[in-house]
Amino acid sequence: MTAFITALRTVLLGLAFAAGLAMPGLAQLNAESRAVYQDWLKTANRAEEVIDARRASSAALETLRKELAGYRQNFLDARTENGDRLETLEGQLAALGEPPAEGESEPEDIAQLRSSLEQQLKDLKVPRIVAEEAFSRANGLISEIDKIIRERRTRKLLERGPSPLNPENWPGAWRSLSRSAGSLLNETVIRIGSATTAERIQNSLPALLLLLVISALLLLRGRSWAHAAGDYLRQFGSSGRGVWGFVVSLLEVIVPFVGILLLVAAVDLSGILGFRGAVLLDHIPGWALLILSFHWLGNQLFSGRIENDLVPVQEGRLNETRLMVDILAVILVLQDALSLVENIDNIPAEAHAVASFPLIMGAALVLLRLHRIGAKRRQQQSEDDADEDGAIAAGANRVMTLVRRATYLLGFVSPVLAAFGYVNAAEALIYPAVSTLALLAALLVLQRFLGDVYGWLSGKGSEARDSLFAVLIGFLLVTLALPLLALIWGARVADLTELWSRFLEGFQIGGTRISPTAFLTFAIVFAIGYALTRLVQGSLRNSLLPKTKIDPGGQNAITSGLGYVGIFLAAVVAISMAGLDLSSLAIVAGALSVGIGFGLQTIVSNFVSGIILLIERPVSKGDWIEVGGLMGYVRDISVRSTRIETFDRTDVIVPNSDLISGTVTNYTRGNTVGRVIVPVGVAYGTDPRKVEAILSDIAKGHPMVLLNPAPSVVFQGFGADSLDFEIRAILRDVNWVLSVKSDLNYEIARRFQEEGVEIPFMQRDIWIRNPEALAQAQAASTAEAPASAPAAAPPKPDLDDLHHDPDNDAEGDSDADK
Numbered sequence: 007m008t009a010f011i012t013a014l015r016t017v018l019l020g021l022a023f024a025a026g027l028a029m030p031g032l033a034q035l036n037a038e039s040r041a042v043y044q045d046w047l048k049t050a051n052r053a054e055e056v057i058d059a060r061r062a063s064s065a066a067l068e069t070l071r072k073e074l075a076g077y078r079q080n081f082l083d084a085r086t087e088n089g090d091r092l093e094t095l096e097g098q099l100a101a102l103g104e105p106p107a108e109g110e111s112e113p114e115d116i117a118q119l120r121s122s123l124e125q126q127l128k129d130l131k132v133p134r135i136v137a138e139e140a141f142s143r144a145n146g147l148i149s150e151i152d153k154i155i156r157e158r159r160t161r162k163l164l165e166r167g168p169s170p171l172n173p174e175n176w177p178g179a180w181r182s183l184s185r186s187a188g189s190l191l192n193e194t195v196i197r198i199g200s201a202t203t204a205e206r207i208q209n210s211l212p213a214l215l216l217l218l219v220i221s222a223l224l225l226l227r228g229r230s231w232a233h234a235a236g237d238y239l240r241q242f243g244s245s246g247r248g249v250w251g252f253v254v255s256l257l258e259v260i261v262p263f264v265g266i267l268l269l270v271a272a273v274d275l276s277g278i279l280g281f282r283g284a285v286l287l288d289h290i291p292g293w294a295l296l297i298l299s300f301h302w303l304g305n306q307l308f309s310g311r312i313e314n315d316l317v318p319v320q321e322g323r324l325n326e327t328r329l330m331v332d333i334l335a336v337i338l339v340l341q342d343a344l345s346l347v348e349n350i351d352n353i354p355a356e357a358h359a360v361a362s363f364p365l366i367m368g369a370a371l372v373l374l375r376l377h378r379i380g381a382k383r384r385q386q387q388s389e390d391d392a393d394e395d396g397a398i399a400a401g402a403n404r405v406m407t408l409v410r411r412a413t414y415l416l417g418f419v420s421p422v423l424a425a426f427g428y429v430n431a432a433e434a435l436i437y438p439a440v441s442t443l444a445l446l447a448a449l450l451v452l453q454r455f456l457g458d459v460y461g462w463l464s465g466k467g468s469e470a471r472d473s474l475f476a477v478l479i480g481f482l483l484v485t486l487a488l489p490l491l492a493l494i495w496g497a498r499v500a501d502l503t504e505l506w507s508r509f510l511e512g513f514q515i516g517g518t519r520i521s522p523t524a525f526l527t528f529a530i531v532f533a534i535g536y537a538l539t540r541l542v543q544g545s546l547r548n549s550l551l552p553k554t555k556i557d558p559g560g561q562n563a564i565t566s567g568l569g570y571v572g573i574f575l576a577a578v579v580a581i582s583m584a585g586l587d588l589s590s591l592a593i594v595a596g597a598l599s600v601g602i603g604f605g606l607q608t609i610v611s612n613f614v615s616g617i618i619l620l621i622e623r624p625v626s627k628g629d630w631i632e633v634g635g636l637m638g639y640v641r642d643i644s645v646r647s648t649r650i651e652t653f654d655r656t657d658v659i660v661p662n663s664d665l666i667s668g669t670v671t672n673y674t675r676g677n678t679v680g681r682v683i684v685p686v687g688v689a690y691g692t693d694p695r696k697v698e699a700i701l702s703d704i705a706k707g708h709p710m711v712l713l714n715p716a717p718s719v720v721f722q723g724f725g726a727d728s729l730d731f732e733i734r735a736i737l738r739d740v741n742w743v744l745s746v747k748s749d750l751n752y753e754i755a756r757r758f759q760e761e762g763v764e765i766p767f768m769q770r771d772i773w774i775r776n777p778e779a780l781a782q783a784q785a786a787s788t789a790e791a792p793a794s795a796p797a798a799a800p801p802k803p804d805l806d807d808l809h810h811d812p813d814n815d816a817e818g819d820s821d822a823d824k
């Protein structure tokens with residue numbers, strides 16, 4: 007049934023494709039395109055048969071998947087072809103208007119043009135439809151292959167094999183490994199004793215000797231040469247000492263590695279190794295690089311230059327820690343060699359379990375040893391030191407601590423799993439854990455090196471290690487290392503490429519496909535538009551507008567409004583350049599606008615009020631205003647709020663809606679001219695005309711007081727304690743009102759003292775209704791006094807005591823009532 011459906015679909019698609027090719031608009035699809043599509047149909051049918059059978063090996067499935075991925079990428083590219091031409095044709099049809107209804111007619115030339123455009127549109131859509139269907143089919147086949155491979159790997163990972171602790175498995179494992187080693191040795195002995203090998207060595211003897219001599223020099227003298235190169239590089243600046251030290255450490259790895267490559271080349275040129283030896287020889291450079299890299303990493307990480315929470319070590323245990331790292335590298339090499347021998351000689355599962363268990367146990371013991379070495383160091387770290395670290399550094403240390411604990415936990419669990427026969431699961435845990443530690447350590451070292459380079463170039467020195475640049479570099483390195491971590495923990499390269507292809511494909515929102523290319527185009531165009539907007543704003547604010555007669559508030563309104571318009575236009579142009587069609591989101595946006603309107607009505611109200619403030623400008627930057635009991639200068643008007651600086655130099659953020667809907671007093675709107683009122687009182691009996699002349703002379707003498715209109719002196723009336731006058735004057739700048747008022751008061755006090763004019767204080771007269779009651783009370787108290795004590799005369803009230811303090815009005819009133 008499945009085969010019948012597949013054949014039927016193939017025939018239908020072939021007919022559809024042939025019909026599309028027969029159309030005049032598909033003349034650009036030649037015979038080669040037909041052949042490609044026919045090949046795709048054969049490949050797709052073969053893939054479906056393989057998937058249904060489920061008998062192909064994982065390697066064959068990977069090869070088939072790679073072929074399908076190539077076709078899928080071609081179909082993905084074909085889906086976006088002729089997009090501009092399609093938009094043009096659709097625009098032309100839209101310009102012609104709706105086609106006539108049934109029974110109606112239109113001019114013949116318009117009808118012919120409409121028919122031609124519709125035919126061209128159909129011709130261009132057919133290849134895209136076929137590509138869309140083929141893409142979906144390829145994507146589905148790839149998903150099925152990935153599912154089969156993942157199921158096989160999961161089944162193998164959870165498969166329980168023979169236990170390495172079972173003594174019955176030891177003799178067979180020993181025989182299998184001995185047989186493999188014997189085969190390798192026999193092949194090598196046979197090749198060495200062969201006349202062909204001797205003749206080959208004799209013919210290439212000069213090249214062999216040269217390779218061996220250079221290899222020996224690089225291996226024996228490479229370290230000293232690296233230090234000599236470092237001494238030479240340090241002459242270019244002592245501030246880059248950390249940089250040159252890192253370069254020297256890299257040379258200590260690179261030079262011996264080149265020597266090993268030359269040695270391997272010499273052995274391969276001699277031809278003394280057989281098939282097994284040649285396969286192992288091909289892997290020796292990788293194993294050598296692994297050991298050299300781990301040794302270099304241990305030297306860099308535990309040199310005392312890098313404080314890390316990944317593998318904290320005591321000062322006196324550095325050499326031991328480096329040795330543990332080297333042992334881990336050797337274990338990884340032995341494990342890889344064992345897997346290689348197993349693939350060559352097809353070693354049974356018992357031999358693999360027995361041979362792998364010592365390596366798993368050794369790696370676990372090394373990890374636990376590293377944990378114990380760093381335990382005391384972690385105990386010595388005080389909480390004060392932790393509190394001094396920044397938030398980012400503290401977060402990174404917590405991540406490192408979590409990774410370290412997880413790694414040591416896996417080091418404890420892996421031998422237990424291997425002992426029960428789950429050797430594959432144990433290997434899938436212990437070795438990736440070691441590799442993860444090594445990768446994170448390499449990231450720490452590389453981040454420190456890049457920080458040193460930045461400090462050397464910028465002149466900041468060691469301070470650059472804790473700068474924002476170092477944090478950004480660390481984030482970038484971690485991002486780039488994520489694919490490596492995925493590969494370490496068993497992800498396939500095909501999985502990563504699949505994620506990358508889906509990332510490039512983008513995602514669909516309505517009728518718009520958003521891809522990384524479109525997003526990048528949007529970001530670049532918007533950034534350019536934003537930068538141009540800010541550049542024009544700065545030019546207007548600093549160059550053009552100051553030369554005009556526009557007030558500062560108007561200048562600020564123009565620059566702010568230009569900024570909003572420029573950002574809006576930059577966003578619109580960026581969306582258009584990115585090819586994003588957001589018309590399909592209009593319905594969704596309309597539905598969301600209702601909820602957003604209720605939830606964000608305050609923000610929207612402030613936004614609209616900010617636009618009104620910039621257009622009508624009832625309040626401008628620099629104005630002295632009073633709103634809601636607050637008084638101060640307007641320092642900034644943004645789209646949501648206005649910042650007011652009060653007279654005590656505090657900033658108050660006022661929502662724009664308060665400035666529009668509330669009562670606002672603007673003291674400096676239009677001009678800075680304002681009035682000052684200075685009240686003053688004189689004692690009764692003073693000549694009012696004399697006071698008027700003195701106050702008028704004082705007001706006219708101040709430089710900030712305008713003489714047109716002239717200041718006036720107003721006799722307000724007869725107060726309770728004084729004759730009340732007021733100076734009312736118009737100031738050139740109302741912002742100086744407090745200073746002017748203070749100056750006038752000082753001058754009034756000086757002139758009144760010179761002219762003998764008294765400024766009274768408030769007085770109260772107290773009338774006693776029943777003085778006889780006081781006399782009776784005094785007589786009674788005198789009679790009760792002891793006879794021996796002479797009666798004290800009642801104190802006479804002081805006249806000054808009769809003057810009442812105005813702050814104690816209530817107390818005076820109560821005394822009067824008594």
